[in-house]
Amino acid sequence: MTRFLGRLGAWCARHGLVVLTLWVVAAAGLMGASLVLGSPVSNDATIPGTDAQRAHDLMRSGFGPGYETGGTVQLVLYAPQGQLIDKARKEAVERAITDIRAVPHVKQVDTPFRRGGIASNLQIGLITVRMEGHDPAKPAEAAQAVSRAAQPARAAGLEVVAADSSTPADKEIKTGPSEIIGVACALLVLVLAFGTLTAALVPIFTALVSVAAGLGVIGLLGHVADVPKQAGIMATMIGLGVGIDYALFLLSRHRKLLADGVPVQESVRRTVASSGGAVVFAGGTVIVALSALVLGGFPLLRTLGLVTGVSVVTAVLTSVTLVPALLGLLGHRVNALRLPFLGRRRGGDSSGWAGLGAWVARRPWRVLIGSVVVLAAITAPALALKLGPLDDGYAAQGSEPRRAYELMASGFGPGVNGPLLVVAELDEKAAGAQAPVVKRLSDAIEHVDGVAHVAPAKVGDTGRTVMIQAIPDYAPSDSRSADVVHDVRALSVPGAKLHVGGKVAALTDAGDRMAERTPLVIGVVVLLSALLLLLAFRAPVVALKAAVMNLISLGAAFGTLAMVFSVGLGSRLVGMDPPLEASSLQTFFFTVPIESYVPLMLFAVLFGLSMDYEVFLLTAVRQAYLRHRDNTRAVAEGLGSTGRVITSAALIMVSVFVAFIAYPDPMVKTFGVGLAAAIAVDATIIRGFLVPATMVLLGRANWWCPRWLDRLLPNLSVEGHEEDDHEVRPGGDAGHGQREDLPEPVGARG
Structure with missing residues (x-):
């Protein structure tokens, strides 16, 4: 690896302009293609084999996608003054419902003026909208379209907020000023470390190219694989950190060699041959650790780990190719634009x-x-x-999800933000006597400790599937909600097999699997x-x-x-x-x-x-x-x-x-x-x-290394051991011939 990296670094240094052009074109092309073709993301937080997943599958087959989490939009209505049932406000709400029914993909709209649709204070109500045929990967867009159609209610002085029914995988994390702040802080540290602006800009430029290329690849991967929305932000965080660090290690070694009088081309070759090996090895350990997440049993986590590894791969590649290209182009000008107030800095001053x-x-x-x-x-x-x-009770104060969460909790109790969707499979005998079985199901669920309210049961088209919505006493983030999930699943009703789905149940299963x-x-x-x-x-x-x-x-x-x-x-x-x-x-x-x-x-x-x-x-x-x-x-x-x-x-x-x-x-x-x-x-x-x-x-x-183990291990080289070792030891190949009873340095004997 040392010899290969040395040759690679020397070639990149000699053809610096070509390597620089290729990387800039590749990064711009990948990012451009990602922007033009789009970067599909998946909100699939399913965990195969769990009870929550079984409940969701039954809902899909028995009731259609509109009854799943991603197919329901809830609008929270709040009358700051007066009550929702006042004539003018009620008429405005009815007009809003009429407009909502005209929104594409809306299948059903439940008015707030029904049982369970309005709070006891008559100031807070819920419009529940069932969607069908929309893109399930874009729940926020569906909620915004429905919310815009409720303008008549806003015109009447009502506050209308779209409740967030998404899962953690639905959350879209947009880039912002944090990347700029992070890069600015990194630049300051590099200037203080090197004392020259030119040297400080090399790792920054390399990392930005690396992150751009990595994000472009991740965006395009969304067309062939399920890429979580968190992937972009994680890749940016890790990519910036390791990209700047790896370039810093190489640049520090190069400046030390230059200070010792080594010619530029030879210095670049030695730098990549030695420190480049450590960079490749270090990046490999990060990728190995991230790849091990495939064993976590959580598809979202597995994909997140593998996709984040893309940013590490691009960081390693730019470090061993783009950095030597820039160093070859700059030559001794890498120490240009020295800041006088920092004094002179030698690469090896320690x-x-x-x-x-x-x-x-x-x-x-x-x-x-x-x-x-x-x-x-x-x-x-x-x-x-x-x-x-x-849950959304921890969202930013004043944000729409936080406001909807607080209004719903105030009007209907904290558990309404995380309802349990209990789905029962009926056997043939129970399906023939639906009414008494459904009543026993509802009564059993209602008597579970921690269940505040049970909605009327719904029976699927085949008559073999029953769905009951149960509202817990606790917020979704309360650990007692998970206990309620386990208690409901433990119920035994003759003729019915119970499964519990919903956001709380899915997250409970995720925690158990983790x-x-x-x-x-x-x-x-x-x-x-x-x-x-x-x-x-x-x-x-x-x-x-x-x-x-x-x-x-x-x-x-x-x-x-x-x-x-x-x-x-x-x-x-x-x-x-x-x-x-x-x-x-x-x-x-x-x-x-x-x-x-x-x-x-x-x-x-x-x-x-x-x-x-x-x-x-x-x-x-x-x-x-x-x-x-x-x-x-x-x-x-x-x-x-x-x-x-x-x-x-x-x-x-x-x-x-x-x-x-x-x-x-x-x-x-x-x-x-x-x-x-x-x-x-x-x-x-x-x-x-x-x-x-x-x-x-x-x-x-x-x-120390036992002789038998020394014979089994392949002779790898990190940080240029092969070069350094043969200069200080007379004869022999590095790494073999150890005596098992003598703890000599590895490779010290020929």
């Missing part, structure tokens, strides 16, 4: 980090104990992590990542230790998430708005549930990103160790040579992730907080203190 490395190496036990205590304190709140579905599959996903990710490290460094101790360190950084991320969202200490700071009627204490400790699939997605992303820093630090320590065989000195030198670059890379990634906290969507806020906290802890406490301390204490055992 005396401060070298001093820290020496300080850690002199007192490893104290550093180890101190780091463990600090990390334990950060991780401890993770025990209070509260998982659960997010809890069931999480150990499998974690085990596979840890095992594969450790195996990749073993292949790269041929050192079992290093591979095992790296996996453990990454798990520790994940603990810190979950601890921060729990403190901010589950405990509520900081939820206001990230833009979460408590209910208007909340007390001052509830406002200060405003808790927000975390979607059940978020921890698993965070685990995969963070495990891969954490491995990036582990690879860059370990390669520097290993190279130093192979030169002089002094483990303590190698740890200090490795931290000194990589500390500044890793810190700059972490600052960039943290800046990008923090910028995305400004998004109004709670899911994006959750990812932003978790990713930023984990990267900050990983690049400082773990890579700066814990990893060096453990490596000093382990000594030569870090690089």
Whole structure:
């Protein structure tokens, strides 16, 4: 890989204009095609094999698509003064209903002046619209068309708000100023790190091209696969972070070589041959971690992980091709536009980090104990992590979904925002005596603890399917709603087999499936990542230790998430708005549930990103160790040579992730907080203190490899081991001939 990457980098440097043109044309073409042809997205949050999915399938076959979640639009009416039943207002509502019936794809409109359609205060009512034949992937557009037709009601002084009946996969997350803020912060960090504007712009430009190409590919993939709406924002977050970081690692190595007097073309070749290998390996670990999400049993999560991996692939490709092309074109002008107030910056200026490395190496036990205590304190709140579905009660204050949610909860109770759709399959005998069976079903459901109201039953065309809507006492995000789902499913009615669907039931099944599959996903990710490290460094101790360190950084991320969202200490700071009627204490400790699939997605992303820093630090320590065989000195030198670059890379990634906290969507806020906290802890406490301390204490055992395992492993090279090794060892091929009882560095013997 080293020789291949070296040749690739040299070719790109010699043909810089060609490579630059190809990438710009490819990125523009992919984005243009995505805009012209459209970027289809799927709101399919189904989980095959679950009870909720079975209920939805029965609804579709027995009642048609209009009775499913995506086929119903509800308009909430509110009379700020007076009542809905006043003559003038009632006539205005009837005119609005007439206009709504003329909207394309509207099959049925239920007036609010019916049983259960108007609140007891007579100020809040519901118009329920059944849709048929519309695009189920665009529920928001259907709701907007229906809402526009209700203009006569608005003209009469009524507030009309479209309720959001979508699932989490329906939420369209639009790009906004967060990307600009993230890029601006990254540029500032790069300018401070390099001291020159030209060098700082290289990673920014590369990352933007990478993200544009990745988003174009993702948009076009929507024509052949189900792509969730969250894919674009996740790809942008991860793509910007890793794209800038990978280019930063390469650029730092190149500037150091230039400062040492190496010619431009040779410097680019050596940079891509060495640091390019680490970039490819680091990107591979992220992709492996994301790919493991296919085992989660949740199609939405699986597709989200695979599609997000596209942004990582484009980041790696641009790093090993576009970056060397730009470096070849710029030559020594890469250090142009130097900012005088920052002084001169050498690529290898790291005396401060070298001093820290020496300080850690002199007192490893104290550093180890101190780091463990600090990390334990950060991780401890993770025990209070509260998982659960997010409802529109957590949407931005003043938004239409939040307003509709609050009006419905005020008029009909919080459970009306998450009704349970109970679907019963009747056997032949029960179908022949429908009335008594249906009554027993309704009575049984009504007597379940936590059920506030049961709507009249509906019987399908075949007479074998019965649907009953049950309104819980609790909001969709309340954990007690899931208990109601399980209790209803546990009912036994002779002649009928019950299934429970609806948004709450589907999210409950998703949470159960995630809890069931999480150990499998974690085990596979840890095992594969450790195996990749073993292949790269041929050192079992290093591979095992790296996996453990990454798990520790994940603990810190979950601890921060729990403190901010589950405990509520900081939820206001990230833009979460408590209910208007909340007390001052509830406002200060405003808790927000975390979607059940978020921890698993965070685990995969963070495990891969954490491995990036582990690879860059370990390669520097290993190279130093192979030169002089002094483990303590190698740890200090490795931290000194990589500390500044890793810190700059972490600052960039943290800046990008923090910028995305400004998004109004709670899911994006959750990812932003978790990713930023984990990267900050990983690049400082773990890579700066814990990893060096453990490596000093382990000594030569870090690089020990049994002879039998050394023979089995293929001879890979990360960060240019083959080049460096043959310069410092007389004879022999790297990586073979280890004695099992002697913990010498891998490849030290011929």
